[in-house]
Amino acid sequence: MSNPSVPRSSSSENNPAFVLATASATCALIVLDTNVVAVSLPSIARSFHASFADVEWVVSAYMVAFAACLLPAGALADRVGRKRMLLIGLAVFFLASLGCGMAPSALALNVARAVKGVGAAMLLTAALAVIANSFSEGPARVRAWAVWGMCMGLATTVAPLIGGVITQWLGWRWIFLLNLPVCAVLACCASRALRESRNPAPGPLDGAGSLLFGLALALGIWALIEVPTDGIASWPTCARLVACVLLFGTFIHVQRTRGHAMVDLALFRQPRFVAAVLAMFGYAACAQVMMTFLPLYLQNAFGLSAVAAGVGMLPFALAMVIGPYIGAALGKRVPPITLLSAGLLIIALGNLLTALASAASTGWLATGSERYACVALGMIVTGLGAGILNGDTQKAIMACVPSQRTGMASGISTTTRFTAIVTSVGVLGAVLAARAHAVFIAAAPMTSDVKAALDAGFMSRVLAGDTAQATAHLPAGARAALTSAAQLSFAGGFAAALCVAGLVAASVAMGVWLLGGRRETVRTQPMVSNG
DSSP: OOTTTTTTTTTOOOOOHHHHHHHHHHHHHHHHHHHHHHHHHHHHHHTTTTHHHHHHHHHHHHHHHHHHHHHHHHHHHHHHHHHHHHHHHHHHHHHHHHHHHOOSSHHHHHHHHHHHHHHHHHHHHHHHHHHHHHTTTTHHHHHHHHHHHHHHHHHHHHHHHHHHHHHHHHHHHHHTTTTTHHHHHHHHHHHHHOOOOSSOOOOOOOOHHHHHHHHHHHHHHHHHHHHHOTTTSEEEHHHHHHHHHHHHHHHHHHHHOOTTTOHHHHHHSHHHHHHHHHHHHHHHIITTTTHHOOOOOOOHHOOHHHHHHHHHHEEEEHHHHHHHHHHHHHHSOOHHHHHHHHHHHHHHHHHHHHHHHHHHHGGOSSSSHHHHHHHHHHHHHHHHHHHHHHHHHHHHTTTTSSGGGHHHHHHHHHHHHHHHHHHHHHHHHHHHHHHHHHHHHHSOOOOHHHHHOEEEEEHHHHHHHHHHTTTTTHHHHHHHHHHHHHHHHHHHHHHHHHHHHHHHHHHHHHHHEEEEEEEEOOOOSOOOOOO
């Protein structure tokens, strides 16, 4: 990320409010694009007859490119200029959105999504640097970050509903095509409102480190996503994981030996910094990842439409908006590490409650409305924990480094967040697929017609949300039975994935507590959510 402490060209833009609105709207566009796509995944699967792995890559290709490019994009923005980088990012985002909207196949869509992730990294780093460069220290900067955080929270809240409305009424391609006029408007605003600024003494770019990190992350995610197809012990999976480890080890070696490394590994010698980064990873991996899996669950297990799924996610999204206020109140009374651990435990509890409700498809939760009510309760608990951590994890990381290293610390924080999300998509997706397959085999009536239909790609298409096409050639009775079994299987798989997420969140909470130590100074200032 760009270092907000570098010299500013000027803080007297013609209209600071317009500058803030442009930068905040740019970041909100990224948040919307990140979260709005999940609701459309079943529609994308039906359009391309895509597998579950293809659907996972719609999210993961974007996230991998985004996470891999955040740190180098920030350094590049300092070098070429923040305004120029933002305009270039908008151009890349525009072209990639067009490619997504016109994609003829799932592969083409995922390639365009990866390019879009590169553009998003350019936009986010440049926009954050513009805000930091445009508002001087003190109340003006505090107000600016508060407005930015409010925009991020609002975008997160409305994203599922917007995605559902566009998908159901216009078609999933318009989720991407509607970015085109938005990018054009933002480019006009940025050209008029922003003044150019750059770091007068930028350090060298760490191209080797960026490439090694991106390749290692991509190979690791590729291995995890293909586990349901290839198997955990197969040679392709093992080869990808070994290559991932080797590349990541080489990345660490490069960072230790370079004079101007992308990541200062010395920061990780501080237990409290490690605890804060670990908390960020746990929060993103166990809570934020639900923005990907919840829409799939609501549509596949409940049979909801895209709009209904967007509405159904509101308990989670609204709780994330309320959570930061609870965290700010608690932050005045409890130490930072205690607050981080408590937030992770709340996420663990919410995940386990949702898992329990998801698995209870018969008996005491016999009806869909009863089951959804209990699932919604779990969503609220998870969302509150996520809201508490949303801003506090970032603040905890920044508090561990000197002011001249805040740019790097911010980059590590954001990279950790998106790396955690994409890793969790791969891990939890593999758990979901394995458990769903087992539940489906147990629940489906194994008649001759059904056995004939169970080809290698059948279950993958079911998990992706393409049950109707996967069973279209079967007799009506077998089709109804398989549809019911498919809904049960996805609910069972989702419950298993959430159990893993809950246990991981609880384990991370313990790790954060142990690393942070018990003796802390109580926080005296409330936190400000960073969205």
